[in-house]
Amino acid sequence: MTRGRILDAAEALLVEQGTGAFTLSAVAERAGVSKGGLLYHFKSKEALVQALVERLVSEFDAAIESHFEGSYARAYVNATFEIVAGDPAVTGRRWAVVTAAATDAGMSEPLRVAFRRWHTHPDSGDEVTSQLVRLAAEGVWEVCHMAPGTYDAQRLAELRQRLLDLI
Amino acid sequence: MTRGRILDAAEALLVEQGTGAFTLSAVAERAGVSKGGLLYHFKSKEALVQALVERLVSEFDAAIESHFEGSYARAYVNATFEIVAGDPAVTGRRWAVVTAAATDAGMSEPLRVAFRRWHTHPDSGDEVTSQLVRLAAEGVWEVCHMAPGTYDAQRLAELRQRLLDLI
DNA sequence: TTCGCTGTACCGACCGGACGGTACAGTCAT
DNA sequence: ATGACTGTACCGTCCGGTCGGTACAGCGAA
Numbered sequence: 001m002t003r004g005r006i007l008d009a010a011e012a013l014l015v016e017q018g019t020g021a022f023t024l025s026a027v028a029e030r031a032g033v034s035k036g037g038l039l040y041h042f043k044s045k046e047a048l049v050q051a052l053v054e055r056l057v058s059e060f061d062a063a064i065e066s067h068f069e070g071s072y073a074r075a076y077v078n079a080t081f082e083i084v085a086g087d088p089a090v091t092g093r094r095w096a097v098v099t100a101a102a103t104d105a106g107m108s109e110p111l112r113v114a115f116r117r118w119h120t121h122p123d124s125g126d127e128v129t130s131q132l133v134r135l136a137a138e139g140v141w142e143v144c145h146m147a148p149g150t151y152d153a154q155r156l157a158e159l160r161q162r163l164l165d166l167i
Numbered sequence: 168m169t170r171g172r173i174l175d176a177a178e179a180l181l182v183e184q185g186t187g188a189f190t191l192s193a194v195a196e197r198a199g200v201s202k203g204g205l206l207y208h209f210k211s212k213e214a215l216v217q218a219l220v221e222r223l224v225s226e227f228d229a230a231i232e233s234h235f236e237g238s239y240a241r242a243y244v245n246a247t248f249e250i251v252a253g254d255p256a257v258t259g260r261r262w263a264v265v266t267a268a269a270t271d272a273g274m275s276e277p278l279r280v281a282f283r284r285w286h287t288h289p290d291s292g293d294e295v296t297s298q299l300v301r302l303a304a305e306g307v308w309e310v311c312h313m314a315p316g317t318y319d320a321q322r323l324a325e326l327r328q329r330l331l332d333l334i
Numbered sequence: 335t336t337c338g339c340t341g342t343a344c345c346g347a348c349c350g351g352a353c354g355g356t357a358c359a360g361t362c363a364t
Numbered sequence: 365a366t367g368a369c370t371g372t373a374c375c376g377t378c379c380g381g382t383c384g385g386t387a388c389a390g391c392g393a394a
Contacts, residue, residue, distance in 0.1 A: 020270035103187035139302030147283035
């Protein structure tokens with residue numbers, strides 16, 4: 001589907017070159033579509049970013065759900081580490097979208113809603129512990145994107161296990 | 168000092184309105200200088216962002232140092248929570264600078280170096296625990312900026328105590 | 335003391351180019 | 365042949381950066 005290809009291209013561009021290279025023509029070219037074609041699917045740059053945000057949020061929600069087995073925090077950790085331990089380009093997508101949405105306060109509103117939901121979601125067990133674990137997972141995500149290579153695979157596995165043990 | 172005022176204006180603009188409003192003229196106007204005056208102090212937009220990054224990194228390093236009393240992770244937590252519990256505009260500065268630097272891979276290189284240093288810094292006690300605690304602090308920072316109001320003052324205090332207890 | 339000179343701080347008009355967005359003609363599967 | 369979709373030429377705006385200039389403080393020589 002063309003729409004999905006455009007979204008992929010936008011993310012890839014953002015991950016590899018940053019927001020400065022995130023222009024409509026560049027996205028279109030990367031997606032193998034003309035600028036007109038891009039604008040047919042997303043009627044403005046803002047609409048494109050919104051779609052990026054929506055996809056990111058729903059994909060992560062789906063990842064949590066697929067890892068769920070009684071504990072939200074556990075699912076959060078497993079979903080996060082599965083992504084972070086994989087392709088760096090995939091890890092970077094979250095930040096890429098966040099930075100793109102940072103152009104305007106209105107654009108990051110849906111992200112704000114999602115973050116609040118992710119971190120206040122009720123959970124079995126102790127609430128503070130559950131929140132703490134999710135926060136650490138968030139930190140892992142951030143550091144793995146900002147400074148890839150900080151943790152090797154083994155350290156990542158240790159961190160993950162330690163987090164799961166806390167719950 | 169004019170230079171400092173410009174840096175402050177740039178951060179405030181970024182925090183309040185996002186990267187879209189971060190233009191040389193807007194920063195200049197906010198700082199009460201002309202565009203020419205701004206460019207006298209920072210010879211390009213990139214130079215301005217670099218200065219923003221440098222100030223951010225050195226200020227946080229100083230905050231860690233001032234809280235240090237034997238444990239790096241403890242100092243990291245205390246420095247982070249002190250900032251996060253304060254003015255939201257100050258909390259937002261970190262992200263503001265990060266998003267500004269996200270325009271270009273080269274611009275965020277110094278940030279990458281700083282993040283790696285912050286999260287691989289040797290510490291007393293168990294290394295994995297120390298890293299975990301720092302990651303959670305990073306998560307607190309992120310969530311408090313992305314979704315302010317997620318935690319009230321009491322919950323913030325509980326999270327902080329729990330983190331300190333882990334060390 | 336005043337004259338010329340230098341360096342620092344700052345100003346604001348202006349330019350080239352890039353960007354988001356529009357218009358519209360074309361194309362191709364059904 | 366119609367409607368979903370694509371390609372391209374083009375437009376107006378805005379942005380980063382340049383540049384010629386002003387103001388003024390200091391300073392050494394005559």
